[in-house]
Amino acid sequence: MIIETERLVLRPFTDADAERVLDIHSRLEVIRWLDDPPWTPMADLDEARAWIANWQRVHEKDERDVGLAIEVRETGVVAGTIMAVPLPKAQHGEKQVGWHLHPDCVGHGYVTEAASALLDHVLPLVGNLWCDMFADNAPSAAVARRLGLRELGVRPDPWYGGESLMFHVTRDEWQARRSA
Numbered sequence: 001m002i003i004e005t006e007r008l009v010l011r012p013f014t015d016a017d018a019e020r021v022l023d024i025h026s027r028l029e030v031i032r033w034l035d036d037p038p039w040t041p042m043a044d045l046d047e048a049r050a051w052i053a054n055w056q057r058v059h060e061k062d063e064r065d066v067g068l069a070i071e072v073r074e075t076g077v078v079a080g081t082i083m084a085v086p087l088p089k090a091q092h093g094e095k096q097v098g099w100h101l102h103p104d105c106v107g108h109g110y111v112t113e114a115a116s117a118l119l120d121h122v123l124p125l126v127g128n129l130w131c132d133m134f135a136d137n138a139p140s141a142a143v144a145r146r147l148g149l150r151e152l153g154v155r156p157d158p159w160y161g162g163e164s165l166m167f168h169v170t171r172d173e174w175q176a177r178r179s180a
C-alpha cells in the first residue's frame, strides 16, 4: 500500500531503509515511549532487517494492518513510522493507530499529515481505532488532539495494562471531522 500526501509518501519499508530503521530504534529517547520497560535498543542491521521483514508478514496476514515508512517527498528521508495494527491481546479485534519519528524530523507536522491520510484509508476498513499512550507523552497527545481524536482521559488500559491516556475515533466521527 502506498499513500501520497502533499509532503509525504507513506510506503512499505524495504531493506534499503535498514540503516535509518536502526538509527531510529537504537535511540532510547524514541523507544522509551513505545512500550513498557525494560527497553532494548535495536543493536544492529540484522535486527533492523528483521523488523522490516516482520512488517511484510503483517501486511500479508491482513491487508488492513499497516506499518508504513513516512518518507519526506522533497528529500527522500524516512522520517519515521505510521501504523494501524491490532492491539496486544485484543479480544474483539480492536486496533490502534501509532506513530514515531526520528528526532531529526520532529516539529514539521509530518505525523499529523501522515496519520490523517492513514485514517482516511484505514477507518473505512476497520470502523474504529484506539490510540493509547503513556500519560506524560505530551508530544503524542498533541498529535491525537490535532487530529481531533476523542479524548477519554487517563484510564485503565485493557491491552497494555496499567493506565494510559486513551483516545478513540470511529469512521463516522472521522468523516464528520474531515467534512467540517
Ligand SMILES: CC(C)(COP(=O)(O)OP(=O)(O)OC[C@H]1O[C@@H](n2cnc3c(N)ncnc32)[C@H](O)[C@@H]1OP(=O)(O)O)[C@@H](O)C(=O)NCCC(=O)NCCS
Residues within 6 Å of the ligand: 029, 030, 031, 033, 034, 080, 098, 099, 100, 101, 102, 105, 106, 107, 108, 109, 110, 111, 112, 113, 132, 133, 134, 137, 139, 140, 142, 143
Ligand atoms: C510523538 C511524535 C511523533 C510527535 O512528533 P511531532 O513532530 O511533534 O508531531 P507532528 O509531526 O504532528 O508535528 C507537529 C509539530 O510540528 C509543527 N509544525 C511545523 N511545521 C508544520 C506544518 N507545516 N504543519 C503542521 N505542523 C507543523 C507543529 O507546530 C508542531 O510543533 P509544536 O508541538 O511545537 O507546536 C514524536 O515526538 C516522537 O516520535 N516521539 C517519540 C515516539 C513516541 O512518543 N511515539 C508515540 C507513542 S504513543
